[in-house]
Amino acid sequence: MVVNGGGWNRWMKQLPSGVKVRRTGPTRPRREFGGFMSVGKTAKKSYIYTLLLDGPVVWSENLQYGGEFGDIVSNPERHFLLQKRLEYGFHGFQVPTIPRAPRSARRRGPNKKKTEDSQICAFELLASLAGKLLQESESSSACSNASEGNHRSFDEDVIKHERHAEDTLLKEECFDQGSSEESAFASEISSQNIGQKLLSKRFLHSERDVVSERTSNRADLVNVIPTFHNCPPKVETGSLSKANLCNSKDPMELQVEFPTMINLENDVKLPSLREHVSNASFSKHRNDIKLVGRDDDENCAGQNKSSTKVKAFRPSVRIGDRKIRKLLTSKYWKVAPKLRDCESFRSDGGMKPLYNKRKSCYSRDRYQHNTFYKRRKLFDRGSVVLSDGGFSSESVSNSPEKGKSGEKNGFNGMLHGAAGVSSSVISRQGSFHSKDSHVKLSIKSFKIPELFIEVPETATIGSLRRTVMETVTAILGGGLHVGVLLQGKKVKDDNKTLHQTGISCKDNLDGLGFTLEPNTMPASPSIYTDDPLPSLSCDEPETLRSLGAPLVDSVISDALFETTLPSTNTGALVESNLESVSCHNDSLTDNIMSDSRALVVVPAISMEALAVVPANKKSKRSSELAQRRTRRPFSVTEVEALVEAVEELGTGRWRDVKLRAFEDADHRTYVDLKDKWKTLVHTARISPQQRRGEPVPQELLDRVLAAHAYWSHHQAKQQGKQPSGSLKITDSPVDRNGVEGSHSS
């Protein structure tokens, strides 16, 4: 067959060999075609073609034969996006998985103001940014304690290193060239070079180059690539304990370095888990850049439109803090009123409850949700708080089978990586006084291993900051688990009491450390088929909220930057100084035990530990709503697919509709489909003059009315079978009442 006058074929020829075309359609299971199309004769107009980049879905887009596909080929913008995706896919962001941002994903659309900082190189931006951040952090840290002095110097050194590294990178620029192979670099880099923060630079560079070169048009893309290796959370390098920036002075303070960091140095395993956030990151960045609009995570379609869509912003991160706090405050309390008792908790807050809902179905949501923490009461003594990145476990959907899974993985990967970003926490021990021998400790900071961030030259510093923050947030927000390290060893038994473990008020807590571990599973979001950008964005929202807010841009950003230089170990200070607070036994904790996955429960201490995590608290969904998902108008193609599916399945089986026609569109939930149908019905009933947005062919609207009428009478009763194809609803919409079975074929 000729697809779009050969457009398809032409297009296909441009695809890398690894690209596969998967055909999906209402009436057939999707299939994959390798390489160039074999769409051939079997292709039917109603089929939806999904392009898959080798293996995991780097990105995919539903193409309707004869429909949008041609548009993609002929539409510069769409084509561009597609190219972009491919590039990313082959560039080293190997991971195709795109996390879907739960609703939150947002990216600012393409930058409207490209010109702005166009001249500034990302690198420079980062450097300057880092500098600022450091200053900020320093100042902030000052409050904290003795350790401060150390931190500064440390940070400074780190920074220097980073810069140095960056320079080096710049010079090298190896990867950038844009060749597809280069792409591999991401992974490689992450794994190998991790130690060098260079990576970040590289990315920037490469990104820049690539982007600029290829997409000279749009500089808007920004990628944040968290290249974390995942630090094996488990890795318990003995060295961890060492890094005590602060310790020396303050006995009370504990610093924990994460294994991750250590690993890097040693080259220990850091499996490069780096995730590819590619898509997600993409989208996010975009958003950032554009400021105005953010797209959601995935869809290509969205992208296409992205420029168009600009509309809603999400509360930017920065804002987030405050807002979030407020929100959190209210909600949080609602959720866990008990917590109040312990101030420490406030931070974590039970975000969880808030956002859970959505995540459900689709991967993207997942990550969002994960962020919250749970607290429980401890039976015994101190109250323990657990925070778990629930999302990881929850969100993680293991089934790789579907494209989704792949996507998810990517996302997850990121998270992991992120998580991996272990933050070195400096925990101090405060006094241990509580009567019951409560061990108090404050965690001064967590370090984040490293993050890769790519930002277009045109990105503003503000967007850069946001990007970093979002990335961090996303990462942290996602399922991070808190691990407890004692004398460099990980304390796995959550049920042990502090006392049993050897942590008592009396002891100095020097040997006590905490780690942030990536969730076991990737919580990640999935990448959407459509959306190249899915990436973090999705995550962001929630995660951001969770963490971001608390961290505050600056802080976070700092951390991030530092993170970038894992090897260096800059201390990313997440300045969360958590003061240890002791809570009463009763209130917190029991859950701890319950969730293994969850964070490590640290009994007495736990609270504080939590506190650490808490930074997130604000975040939680603080935003509560976080941001609304970005608006993604349904394309005519989607409408058609929806109509077709509904004609076959009826109006009471949205889940099935989703599966049948939008399985790859992670951003379209069954609820969305249901809502869309509702609006379509409404649209069909109003005059064309009253309709807004992209006009939907009258033919489709007629089918909508027919199907609606038909199913209204048929209640979609016999779901299973018959309805499908048979509905000729169109013809006689309403009437056939009893025909249920008859129409079936």
Place this chain on the structure above:
DNA sequence: TTTAGGG
């Protein structure tokens, strides 16, 4: 988790 509706 889905469905079904209101907002």
Place this chain on the structure above:
DNA sequence: CCCTAAA
């Protein structure tokens, strides 16, 4: 799109 009550 969001939020929820119900199932």
